Amino acid sequence: MALLVATRVKHYFGGLCAVADFNLELQSGELVGVIGPNGAGKTTIFNLITGVYRASEGSIRLRDIELVGKTPHQITALRVGRTFQNIRLFRDLSVLDNVRIAHYAQVRYSPLEALLHLGRYRREEERIIENSRRLLSIFKLEHLAGETAKNLPYGSQRRLEIARALAIDPELLLLDEPAAGMNPNEIDQLMEFIQWIRREFQLTILLIEHQMKLVMGICERIKVLDFGETLAEGPPEAIQNDPKVLEAYLGEGPVG
Amino acid sequence: MKTMRNAGWEWLMAQRWLLPVLIAVGFVLAFAIPEYNLLNKYVQLVMMYVGINIILTVSLNLVNGYMGEFSLAHAGFMAVGAYTAALLTQKVLPVAAYPGLFPLAVLAGGLMAALLGLIVAVPSFKVRGDYLAIITLAFLMIVKSVIENIDYIGGPRGIPGIKRLTTLPWVFFWTVVSIWVVRNFVYSKYGRGVLSIREDEIASDLMSVNTRRVKFLAFMVSSFFAGIAGALFAHLLQFISPRVFDIIKTTDVLIMVYLGGIASIAGSIIGATVYTVLLELLRPSTVAAMLGWLPAVVFDPLNEYFIRHLGVWRMVIMPLALVLVMIFAPRGIMGLREFRWFIPRRDLDAHRRPTVHGGSHGAARSH
Amino acid sequence: MSEGIVYWLQQALNALQLGSIYALIALGYTMVYGILTMINFAHGDVFMIGAFFCFLAAVYLGLPFVPTLLLTMLGAALVGVMIERLAYKPLRHAPRVSAIITALGIGIFLENFTLALAPYPKNIPPLLENVTWDLGGVSLSSLQVIIIFLSLGLMFVLDYVVHRTPVGIAMRAISWDKTFVPLMGVPLDLIISVTFAIGAGLAGAAGTMYGLAYPVIDPYMGIMVGWKAFISAVVGGIGNIRGAMIGAFILGGVEIMVTAFFPSTYRDFVAFTLLLLLIVVRPYGILGQPRTQKV
Ligand SMILES: Nc1ncnc2c1ncn2[C@@H]1O[C@H](COP(=O)(O)OP(=O)(O)OP(=O)(O)O)[C@@H](O)[C@H]1O
Numbered sequence: 001m002a003l004l005v006a007t008r009v010k011h012y013f014g015g016l017c018a019v020a021d022f023n024l025e026l027q028s029g030e031l032v033g034v035i036g037p038n039g040a041g042k043t044t045i046f047n048l049i050t051g052v053y054r055a056s057e058g059s060i061r062l063r064d065i066e067l068v069g070k071t072p073h074q075i076t077a078l079r080v081g082r083t084f085q086n087i088r089l090f091r092d093l094s095v096l097d098n099v100r101i102a103h104y105a106q107v108r109y110s111p112l113e114a115l116l117h118l119g120r121y122r123r124e125e126e127r128i129i130e131n132s133r134r135l136l137s138i139f140k141l142e143h144l145a146g147e148t149a150k151n152l153p154y155g156s157q158r159r160l161e162i163a164r165a166l167a168i169d170p171e172l173l174l175l176d177e178p179a180a181g182m183n184p185n186e187i188d189q190l191m192e193f194i195q196w197i198r199r200e201f202q203l204t205i206l207l208i209e210h211q212m213k214l215v216m217g218i219c220e221r222i223k224v225l226d227f228g229e230t231l232a233e234g235p236p237e238a239i240q241n242d243p244k245v246l247e248a249y250l251g252e253g254p255v256g
Numbered sequence: 257m258k259t260m261r262n263a264g265w266e267w268l269m270a271q272r273w274l275l276p277v278l279i280a281v282g283f284v285l286a287f288a289i290p291e292y293n294l295l296n297k298y299v300q301l302v303m304m305y306v307g308i309n310i311i312l313t314v315s316l317n318l319v320n321g322y323m324g325e326f327s328l329a330h331a332g333f334m335a336v337g338a339y340t341a342a343l344l345t346q347k348v349l350p351v352a353a354y355p356g357l358f359p360l361a362v363l364a365g366g367l368m369a370a371l372l373g374l375i376v377a378v379p380s381f382k383v384r385g386d387y388l389a390i391i392t393l394a395f396l397m398i399v400k401s402v403i404e405n406i407d408y409i410g411g412p413r414g415i416p417g418i419k420r421l422t423t424l425p426w427v428f429f430w431t432v433v434s435i436w437v438v439r440n441f442v443y444s445k446y447g448r449g450v451l452s453i454r455e456d457e458i459a460s461d462l463m464s465v466n467t468r469r470v471k472f473l474a475f476m477v478s479s480f481f482a483g484i485a486g487a488l489f490a491h492l493l494q495f496i497s498p499r500v501f502d503i504i505k506t507t508d509v510l511i512m513v514y515l516g517g518i519a520s521i522a523g524s525i526i527g528a529t530v531y532t533v534l535l536e537l538l539r540p541s542t543v544a545a546m547l548g549w550l551p552a553v554v555f556d557p558l559n560e561y562f563i564r565h566l567g568v569w570r571m572v573i574m575p576l577a578l579v580l581v582m583i584f585a586p587r588g589i590m591g592l593r594e595f596r597w598f599i600p601r602r603d604l605d606a607h608r609r610p611t612v613h614g615g616s617h618g619a620a621r622s623h
Numbered sequence: 624m625s626e627g628i629v630y631w632l633q634q635a636l637n638a639l640q641l642g643s644i645y646a647l648i649a650l651g652y653t654m655v656y657g658i659l660t661m662i663n664f665a666h667g668d669v670f671m672i673g674a675f676f677c678f679l680a681a682v683y684l685g686l687p688f689v690p691t692l693l694l695t696m697l698g699a700a701l702v703g704v705m706i707e708r709l710a711y712k713p714l715r716h717a718p719r720v721s722a723i724i725t726a727l728g729i730g731i732f733l734e735n736f737t738l739a740l741a742p743y744p745k746n747i748p749p750l751l752e753n754v755t756w757d758l759g760g761v762s763l764s765s766l767q768v769i770i771i772f773l774s775l776g777l778m779f780v781l782d783y784v785v786h787r788t789p790v791g792i793a794m795r796a797i798s799w800d801k802t803f804v805p806l807m808g809v810p811l812d813l814i815i816s817v818t819f820a821i822g823a824g825l826a827g828a829a830g831t832m833y834g835l836a837y838p839v840i841d842p843y844m845g846i847m848v849g850w851k852a853f854i855s856a857v858v859g860g861i862g863n864i865r866g867a868m869i870g871a872f873i874l875g876g877v878e879i880m881v882t883a884f885f886p887s888t889y890r891d892f893v894a895f896t897l898l899l900l901l902i903v904v905r906p907y908g909i910l911g912q913p914r915t916q917k918v
């Protein structure tokens with residue numbers, strides 16, 4: 001069964017049609033890339049899936065549950081994690097707290113238990129501290145647990161954002177330009193890393209990227225958007241040679 | 257969370273057993289001081305005001321500091337607590353025969369205020385910053401205006417002759433409870449939700465935080481304790497009227513919050529204490545006592561002037577102090593920092609670097 | 624004319640008078656918000672200072688109406704600029720709450736500072752000979768006419784300044800963008816100060832007229848009137864100059880209606896409830912534009 005199915009999704013900002021007739025079927029375990037020039041509507045699609053905006057038309061279903069009309073935290077609790085194009089960490093909070101916060105939906109204690117620090121409070125807190133530290137150690141951030149997020153170097157902030165998204169315990173992970181600002185060497189590492197976490201956490205990944213090397217290197221399927229319209233869709237080799245795609249990217253150099 | 261750096265201080269803060277001891281000693285003193293008149297009545301009164309102001313400051317800090325919203329409604333919640341409790345002790349509960357009923361009245365005041373806090377939380381779902389400030393201010397004005405228009409509760413004249421049931425032990429008790437509960441709340445998933453809302457509300461929602469629920473809870477806890485403080489205040493001042501709970505009262509609490517430091521329990525305690533004591537020191541009688549050594553030629557006219565005008569000048573100096581704090585120390589004395597005594601040990605340990613010999617409690621990092 | 628119509632005309636006239644005063648003050652809130660997206664909570668107290676300047680000029684300098692008005696506007700403008708330079712400018716890059724708190728603090732400071740210097744309410748002498756005409760049962764005083772027309776006149780001047788003069792264009796440009804517009808040679812600090820000066824000057828004019836209409840003035844008079852003006856600005860869509868004027872006349876009308884039907888103690892209740900409902904339903908006001916946040 002498909003994990004995520006988007007059918008005929010449209011979105012308008014005032015008169016501007018940011019997404020026109022978007023369709024996507026994402027199978028469990030797939031790694032799919034979304035590419036397209038600036039302003040093509042890629043980030044908007046992530047925002048529609050995660051409930052930041054409500055789609056003007058169409059339906060987005062996750063495991064047959066309709067997402068359109070749900071709030072972001074409801075959708076996130078259905079195990080959808082994401083990162084942001086411009087890093088959006090909780091800048092003044094500690095690295096550990098950034099990851100702990102994303103456990104919100106999984107922590108099971110009532111407000112009363114929280115106010116009195118009784119009942120399930122202790123066990124649950126210990127559980128999420130342990131899980132947070134585990135995630136931080138995977139991302140080589142454990143020694144920085146007490147550091148304020150904004151003091152981290154750029155690369156570590158990017159990693160922390162992915163760690164935070166994984167703290168949601170997602171089945172579907174949305175990565176918005178994870179390689180932005182990285183050098184070729186770092187991109188190679190990131191490619192390996194994405195494939196590793198995909199296996200390790202059994203993820204389905206949808207990723208937006210301008211770095212063709214990364215997209216062509218790891219995605220099984222690629223969707224090309226331009227002006228909110230789907231231009232082409234298919235495996236990397238087909239996309240690389242698609243004349244429509246080449247035209248859309250003219251001036252940005254050859255694809256690949 | 258950050259703690260303060262300084263070797264001696266570090267050592268002191270590491271002695272966590274001191275906190276319960278201090279609370280126990282505090283309780284004994286709270287009973288002993290009025291019983292054996294260890295301090296004069298005026299000092300006792302000031303101590304009670306300090307306690308009530310700590311409750312107000314800690315609770316407002318939850319919304320304005322930890323959550324980063326801007327609520328001006330605190331005096332309104334206080335009024336609701338004060339009126340509820342005062343009406344209960346004046347007209348319903350036979351407190352004269354059973355003084356043990358007083359805590360029930362105080363609790364009722366807190367619950368009533370919490371109920372209203374729920375209502376005020378609703379607009380905060382949609383708006384924040386300046387607009388939330390306006391909404392909460394409008395709420396304060398409406399509370400005042402409703403009270404003024406109900407004759408049964410005294411209208412604009414208020415309620416005189418309230419029994420003096422607030423005692424030092426009660427104030428101490430509620431101060432400890434408010435600090436404890438707010439601290440517990442802050443160090444829970446809801447408290448972290450509150451912090452994440454301050455940092456980035458949209459990201460918070462996208463990281464599965466139920467922001468509405470968190471806001472409901474934060475406003476409820478905050479207004480509950482404002483109501484408690486109001487109830488205690490009414491039974492100390494023995495007179496309440498709508499004018500007692502106007503925007504000036506909220507501003508007082510705001511000053512204490514921002515002077516002490518946002519998002520800090522220690523800051524709230526320091527801010528409330530410093531501000532209350534400073535205001536008292538600027539009273540004519542205190543100033544006169546301090547200047548008593550001056551020759552009569554100088555002292556008498558000065559004293560005369562102070563008796564007449566110092567009250568007003570206090571209110572000139574205080575807002576000016578607030579502005580200076582905002583310009584030169586916008587985060588207040590303890591902004592975003594905390595005494596380690598108030599941070600649960602589990603949280604402290606979790607933030608520590610992994611050590612080679614397995615965590616020893618001695619070598620704590622400075623933040 | 625029938626008694627009913629006379630009554631309503633009379634009320635409408637009163638609403639117009641109240642609305643003009645609210646409008647003059649509302650303009651200051653809206654202009655500062657437009658340019659700095661900051662609510663100048665001390666603005667109502669600048670209006671109060673204006674009324675006291677009017678008192679000083681009229682009683683101690685013995686000036687007639689026009690010089691009093693001009694001097695008051697000038698004095699209030701000076702106070703406005705001083706507040707901006709000393710208290711708000713250092714906080715331009717601080718978190719927004721810092722600015723809000725500072726503004727509240729300045730407001731309380733102005734109130735109590737005035738109280739310290741003038742402990743008792745003051746009486747503003749009648750600077751104008753007040754003639755009352757009877758128009759078929761509706762009584763119209765020359766004072767009302769002057770207040771309404773002077774306010775409208777000032778508003779038209781302002782509207783012209785903002786939309787047609789270089790200063791106004793610079794103001795609007797800066798309210799649009801504070802990073803790049805200054806790079807094109809628009810003097811940011813100067814324009815912000817001019818905005819404060821104009822807003823405070825108008826509040827000063829409002830203080831004078833209010834003082835003539837309701838001659839007993841006290842240091843706390845600015846709080847409620849200031850809030851009402853602020854509500855007007857929000858109703859019209861804060862940041863929008865024409866909206867502020869419309870909002871002020873709407874609020875003036877609503878308040879006069881309420882007092883016509885209910886005890887006057889309900890007036891504030893209704894005004895603030897109106898504000899609450901409006902913010903929840905249409906937070907950007909009548910003429911304002913909704914803003915969205917990009918993710
Ligand atoms: N909140 C918003 N309000 C109005 N317009 C918006 C909003 N968010 C995005 N847009 C517009 O929608 C279009 C698509 O934007 P989107 O951010 O999805 O592009 P993108 O494909 O992610 O581009 P980039 O590669 O630059 O990140 C753009 O024209 C953008 O200006």
Ligand SMILES: [Mg+2]
Pocket residue numbers: 042043044085
């Ligand atoms: Mg994008």
